[in-house]
Amino acid sequence: MSTARFSLRLRVYHEDTDAGGIVYYANYLRFMERARTEWLRTLAAAQRQPTVSEGTMFVVREAHLQYLSPARLDDELEIDAVPTEVRRASLRIAQTVTRVGDSRPLVLGQIRLAVVDRVSARPAPLASWLHETLAPLAVEPR
Amino acid sequence: MSTARFSLRLRVYHEDTDAGGIVYYANYLRFMERARTEWLRTLAAAQRQPTVSEGTMFVVREAHLQYLSPARLDDELEIDAVPTEVRRASLRIAQTVTRVGDSRPLVLGQIRLAVVDRVSARPAPLASWLHETLAPLAVEPR
Amino acid sequence: MSTARFSLRLRVYHEDTDAGGIVYYANYLRFMERARTEWLRTLAAAQRQPTVSEGTMFVVREAHLQYLSPARLDDELEIDAVPTEVRRASLRIAQTVTRVGDSRPLVLGQIRLAVVDRVSARPAPLASWLHETLAPLAVEPR
Amino acid sequence: MSTARFSLRLRVYHEDTDAGGIVYYANYLRFMERARTEWLRTLAAAQRQPTVSEGTMFVVREAHLQYLSPARLDDELEIDAVPTEVRRASLRIAQTVTRVGDSRPLVLGQIRLAVVDRVSARPAPLASWLHETLAPLAVEPR
Numbered sequence: 395m396s397t398a399r400f401s402l403r404l405r406v407y408h409e410d411t412d413a414g415g416i417v418y419y420a421n422y423l424r425f426m427e428r429a430r431t432e433w434l435r436t437l438a439a440a441q442r443q444p445t446v447s448e449g450t451m452f453v454v455r456e457a458h459l460q461y462l463s464p465a466r467l468d469d470e471l472e473i474d475a476v477p478t479e480v481r482r483a484s485l486r487i488a489q490t491v492t493r494v495g496d497s498r499p500l501v502l503g504q505i506r507l508a509v510v511d512r513v514s515a516r517p518a519p520l521a522s523w524l525h526e527t528l529a530p531l532a533v534e535p536r
Numbered sequence: 537m538s539t540a541r542f543s544l545r546l547r548v549y550h551e552d553t554d555a556g557g558i559v560y561y562a563n564y565l566r567f568m569e570r571a572r573t574e575w576l577r578t579l580a581a582a583q584r585q586p587t588v589s590e591g592t593m594f595v596v597r598e599a600h601l602q603y604l605s606p607a608r609l610d611d612e613l614e615i616d617a618v619p620t621e622v623r624r625a626s627l628r629i630a631q632t633v634t635r636v637g638d639s640r641p642l643v644l645g646q647i648r649l650a651v652v653d654r655v656s657a658r659p660a661p662l663a664s665w666l667h668e669t670l671a672p673l674a675v676e677p678r
Numbered sequence: 679m680s681t682a683r684f685s686l687r688l689r690v691y692h693e694d695t696d697a698g699g700i701v702y703y704a705n706y707l708r709f710m711e712r713a714r715t716e717w718l719r720t721l722a723a724a725q726r727q728p729t730v731s732e733g734t735m736f737v738v739r740e741a742h743l744q745y746l747s748p749a750r751l752d753d754e755l756e757i758d759a760v761p762t763e764v765r766r767a768s769l770r771i772a773q774t775v776t777r778v779g780d781s782r783p784l785v786l787g788q789i790r791l792a793v794v795d796r797v798s799a800r801p802a803p804l805a806s807w808l809h810e811t812l813a814p815l816a817v818e819p820r
Numbered sequence: 821m822s823t824a825r826f827s828l829r830l831r832v833y834h835e836d837t838d839a840g841g842i843v844y845y846a847n848y849l850r851f852m853e854r855a856r857t858e859w860l861r862t863l864a865a866a867q868r869q870p871t872v873s874e875g876t877m878f879v880v881r882e883a884h885l886q887y888l889s890p891a892r893l894d895d896e897l898e899i900d901a902v903p904t905e906v907r908r909a910s911l912r913i914a915q916t917v918t919r920v921g922d923s924r925p926l927v928l929g930q931i932r933l934a935v936v937d938r939v940s941a942r943p944a945p946l947a948s949w950l951h952e953t954l955a956p957l958a959v960e961p962r
């Protein structure tokens with residue numbers, strides 16, 4: 395498995411902005427979820443696996459966002475995702491929103507996800523292929 | 537049942553606007569659904585009934601919006617809902633978005649809703665109490 | 679200029695869905711605007727032109743949506759845009775949302791856009807290059 | 821000025837939920853902003869003041885959300901806002917999302933806001949009436 399950092403590119407549309415002329419602060423969580431989804435889809439496809447074990451799903455337990463500089467209409471953004479902690483039933487993921495071509499990030503995110511049973515909502519283990527795939531990718535948290 | 541026209545008041549927040557400084561065009565559909573929901577809730581409560589028969593739900597089949605003048609950040613809006621056609625398994629509803637204190641509407645909507653079975657998604661009849669409540673309220677379409 | 683119909687592909691994420699398990703009805707207007715934006719960007723880039731004349735902007739005057747069948751989480755959608763009327767200061771655009779690989783559309787849209795002056799909000803003419811580009815692409819409305 | 825904790829009530833509509841049947845995680849930031857806006861509006865109205873000094877605006881610098889339990893369609897929620905730090909040009913605000921009638925919170929938020937000049941985007945001082953109003957309300961952070 396490559397250790398290359400995954401990133402998703404997306405465009406800022408009118409729907410994403412607000413009357414301040416910048417991306418509305420909640421929408422970075424939408425962008426970050428798109429990137430996590432495509433990242434897990436990519437990992438799962440490479441392993442010919444479903445992204446979570448049958449009957450389970452991911453839920454977000456915690457989100458921490460630092461807004462350094464605003465994104466604007468028509469900006470092309472790059473959102474990455476890298477694990478900073480891989481446990482039996484939960485993950486911590488660091489995410490960065492960057493304007494394509496810039497090096498300075500606009501927004502930093504730390505997201506904690508848990509795996510739960512779809513019916514009981516109780517903690518469930520991460521699929522073993524996913525644990526094995528993610529554990530070696532984990533970096534130190536910022 | 538009063539024939540007084542139902543209306544819901546709401547405030548325009550940053551989340552509703554876009555970089556043009558006005559309410560984003562899709563968001564009037566959010567506002568209109570809030571008004572329809574509270575209107576049906578009010579009618580159902582008055583009759584001590586659930587809003588749709590058990591096992592059924594409303595789906596939107598058609599929406600037509602005319603944008604006459606834009607709403608802006610901090611505006612207080614009033615959204616109404618009035619039936620223009622009440623059939624066995626479907627409804628047409630006219631909705632108007634107005635700035636509180638103004639008489640000229642900002643946005644006009646015509647929404648067609650169908651009742652469907654939650655499992656089969658096939659057409660299902662409107663609850664009879666709701667048909668009886670709405671039919672006499674129906675006005676000529678604009 | 680090719681007459682090939684423009685289309686944008688996009689994925690349905692959690693943000694786009696609602697508790698009914700399907701794409702929330704207002705969100706097709708978000709998808710359609712993304713497609714119109716990329717279409718105009720593509721046309722403008724091909725002509726090395728800004729998408730509207732300086733000091734003007736597009737505003738949506740009317741939107742008509744027909745919901746034929748719902749899109750769901752993880753669907754890959756294709757949204758197209760084709761002019762059905764090209765006038766001096768306004769456009770009508772037909773848009774279709776289709777699941778990739780399907781032929782039957784899920785949602786049909788007809789959108790009327792006007793060009794207005796950014797300051798006065800009065801009607802302004804379509805850039806002449808855009809009028810010349812779009813006029814020959816216009817098809818009969820559905 | 822009363823030290824009574826401000827709270828805003830709102831209803832969960834379809835627009836707020838996702839295919840998991842719960843409120844989409846980004847939407848709590850929308851709810852929290854609505855509560856902050858109404859809280860500042862209430863404080864400003866009581867003092868016959870604009871919420872920020874002319875030419876300045878609030879920007880969110882940091883948001884930390886803990887998702888304890890999900891809100892669902894039709895839930896009536898209560899969102900509060902209380903300052904935990906009041907500085908010359910910035911504020912920290914603790915916010916709680918609770919289902920009306922429940923005591924256990926669903927979501928906890930800590931939001932850091934800065935005041936900036938609208939033109940230069942540089943830090944600007946909090947209006948003095950607002951500093952004087954908020955400082956005595958500040959509580960220890962959770």
